[in-house]
Amino acid sequence: DQQVKQNSPSLSVQEGRISILNCDYTNSMFDYFLWYKKYPAEGPTFLISISSIKDKNEDGRFTVFLNKSAKHLSLHIVPSQPGDSAVYFCAASHGSSNTGKLIFGQGTTLQVK
Amino acid sequence: NAGVMQNPRHLVRRRGQEARLRCSPMKGHSHVYWYRQLPEEGLKFMVYLQKENIIDESGMPKERFSAEFPKEGPSILRIQQVVRGDSAAYFCASSPYPGGQETQYFGPGTRLLVL
Numbered sequence: 001d002q003q004v005k006q007n008s009p010s011l012s013v014q015e016g017r018i019s020i021l022n023c024d025y026t027n028s029m030f031d032y033f034l035w036y037k038k039y040p041a042e043g044p045t046f047l048i049s050i051s052s053i054k055d056k057n058e059d060g061r062f063t064v065f066l067n068k069s070a071k072h073l074s075l076h077i078v079p080s081q082p083g084d085s086a087v088y089f090c091a092a093s094h095g096s097s098n099t100g101k102l103i104f105g106q107g108t109t110l111q112v113k
Numbered sequence: 114n115a116g117v118m119q120n121p122r123h124l125v126r127r128r129g130q131e132a133r134l135r136c137s138p139m140k141g142h143s144h145v146y147w148y149r150q151l152p153e154e155g156l157k158f159m160v161y162l163q164k165e166n167i168i169d170e171s172g173m174p175k176e177r178f179s180a181e182f183p184k185e186g187p188s189i190l191r192i193q194q195v196v197r198g199d200s201a202a203y204f205c206a207s208s209p210y211p212g213g214q215e216t217q218y219f220g221p222g223t224r225l226l227v228l
Binding site: 004006036041042043044045046089091099100101102103104105106107 | 117119144146148153154155156157158161168169171172204206208211217218219220221222
């Protein structure tokens with residue numbers, strides 16, 4: 001039962017352009033969403049998050065959009081840089097669980113040329 | 114302030130042996146999470162521990178797997194009688210707060226290979 005899905009295994013973008021990574025979820029109890037970035041042989045690094053009470057959160061070149069009715073979120077990176085090349089994971093949690101456990105998507109490999 | 118430490122970084126075991134994976138959380142963090150990443154998949158939650166307590170083990174396989182986080186020392190994930198399907202990357206994360214979501218800091222992982 002894949003509650004968080006990233007349907008694009010990979011994405012290739014030119015340097016300077018916008019990268020858009022997508023994520024869908026099925027559990028309406030999720031109320032907090034996060035994006036992590038992961039380089040090979042390293043652990044995931046927290047990038048940006050959004051609460052379900054918001055529809056947008058911005059941090060520098062990174063913006064996350066949340067569409068609750070569609071159960072969809074996206075991460076926009078603009079402008080994309082070669083150092084952004086990594087695997088990006090979308091994750092979700094619900095506060096009522098009180099444990100903070102994260103449910104991850106399968107990841108999208110971003111290549112910035 | 115050192116980050117989350119995991120050792121060993123790579124571990125090779127033969128089928129039937131035991132694997133012990135260690136995680137030292139960041140200084141001041143008393144909440145530890147273990148996740149497993151199978152090849153070509155995302156990370157899957159296994160267990161959440163506080164010092165001397167298992168809070169949520171809903172993601173742990175029912176047999177052969179156990180975890181502890183003693184009062185002193187690192188958290189240990191123990192896999193008994195390993196099988197080839199246990200080959201994966203095991204990540205530990207720590208948090209200073211209970212139920213910490215964005216405050217989970219991940220270690221570099223232990224890559225377990227079962228021959």
